[in-house]
Amino acid sequence: KNEVEQSPQNLTAQEGEFITINCSYSVGISALHWLQQHPGGGIVSLFMLSSGKKKHGRLIATINIQEKHSSLHITASHPRDSAVYICAVSVGAGGGADGLTFGKGTHLIIQP
Amino acid sequence: ETGVTQSPTHLIKTRGQQVTLRCSSQSGHNTVSWYQQALGQGPQFIFQYYREEENGRGNFPPRFSGLQFPNYSSELNVNALELDDSALYLCASSLGFFPLSGGETQYFGPGTRLLVL
Numbered sequence: 001k002n003e004v005e006q007s008p009q010n011l012t013a014q015e016g017e018f019i020t021i022n023c024s025y026s027v028g029i030s031a032l033h034w035l036q037q038h039p040g041g042g043i044v045s046l047f048m049l050s051s052g053k054k055k056h057g058r059l060i061a062t063i064n065i066q067e068k069h070s071s072l073h074i075t076a077s078h079p080r081d082s083a084v085y086i087c088a089v090s091v092g093a094g095g096g097a098d099g100l101t102f103g104k105g106t107h108l109i110i111q112p
Numbered sequence: 113e114t115g116v117t118q119s120p121t122h123l124i125k126t127r128g129q130q131v132t133l134r135c136s137s138q139s140g141h142n143t144v145s146w147y148q149q150a151l152g153q154g155p156q157f158i159f160q161y162y163r164e165e166e167n168g169r170g171n172f173p174p175r176f177s178g179l180q181f182p183n184y185s186s187e188l189n190v191n192a193l194e195l196d197d198s199a200l201y202l203c204a205s206s207l208g209f210f211p212l213s214g215g216e217t218q219y220f221g222p223g224t225r226l227l228v229l
Contacts, residue, residue, distance in 0.1 A: 004154075033218065041149075041200050043220035086154055099145050099157030099170060100204075100218065 006103035023087030135203035143208030
């Protein structure tokens with residue numbers, strides 16, 4: 001069973017700050033997902049990656065397969081970035097389906 | 113907007129009752145997964161359907177069952193409701209290229225919030 005740990009659990013920062021959220025997992029994966037969940041429940045997929053680095057606007061996600069670790073960075077943070085950020089991993093390798101295993105999430109608040 | 117819808121948005125049931133939650137996936141998405149998210153926790157995988165057949169299951173009892181239909185809609189049924197079933201239930205769809213690897217973007221619905229009294 002894959003364990004997914006995120007840190008920090010809660011993060012409050014000032015507008016404009018550079019934000020880093022970390023995720024580590026215990027066993028090999030086929031892909032790692034970064035998700036954003038707003039109050040009310042809706043979840044949006046930000047990134048899916050299995051190696052290297054991806055960038056979308058002010059968001060950057062990196063993954064180190066050897067160290068079983070991923071980071072999500074937000075540059076020039078803004079109050080609208082306030083949300084819960086969730087790391088999730090998938091293990092399934094052909095045929096079977098194990099769904100996603102989720103971390104507990106990082107609750108991010110960006111103050112103006 | 114992910115194109116995935118769920119109904120109802122909120123639901124209140126009493127212990128022992130049965131409930132059916134519905135999800136409408138994006139057209140062309142062959143795979144749908146259901147998750148349970150308790151308050152303050154990350155989602156937990158219930159099961160996945162691929163082309164109308166259950167393709168994988170998490171650690172949930174048989175009273176959690178599902179169906180997937182050819183029109184890209186699906187259902188989650190829960191029998192004999194317990195207080196601990198109170199949670200946000202999320203469905204997520206993906207294209208589902210076989211063999212399924214989990215390496216596909218998942219499109220989540222807004223969820224159904226179930227309260228069991």
